[in-house]
Amino acid sequence: MIARGRGKPIHYLQxxxxxxxxxxxxxxxxxxxxxxxxxLLNPDTPANQLVSGSNVWLFIVPAGMAGTGVYMSLRWWRCPYCRRPLNTKGAIPERCPRCGNALREG
Ligand SMILES: [Zn+2]
Incomplete structure (x- = not known):
């Protein structure tokens, strides 16, 4: 890990x-x-015909997992003190811009 002079994110955010x-x-x-x-199971089927009505349900689980991840990031990627949504792209700020509570330890 590269030391950046800041603590690691608080346990909740990790x-x-x-x-x-x-x-x-x-x-x-x-x-x-x-x-x-x-x-692999259907080597003779053209790639664009692999997913059909009979097996499309297989993709419900990964789609659901990814969807849950997106939902969690919207729902829980927030300051745990005041629920202010956090920036999803940049680094976690040292302190919450709204309530001033530490979002990093140390
Ligand atoms: Zn806050």
Whole structure:
């Protein structure tokens, strides 16, 4: 880890971040895995016909995981003290811009 002179995010935010990554990342990996499995199981089927009405349900789980991750980021990626939504792109600020509580430890 690169020392940036700031503490690591508070436990709550680390936890939320982990879950969002697990859900979105896991959903993406699962999606690719299912698509590859379908391609391997049906080597004679053109790629654009692999997903049909009979197997489209397989993609509900990864889509649901990714959707849950997006939902969690909207619902829980916030200051735990005042519920102000946090910037999803930049780094976590040292203190909440609204209530001033520390969002990083140390
Ligand atoms: Zn706050």
């Amino acid at each position: 936890n939320v971040q982990l879950w969002i990554w697990l859900l979105i990342g896991g959903g993406a990996v699962l999606f690719i895995g299912i698509a590859m499995a379908l391609a």
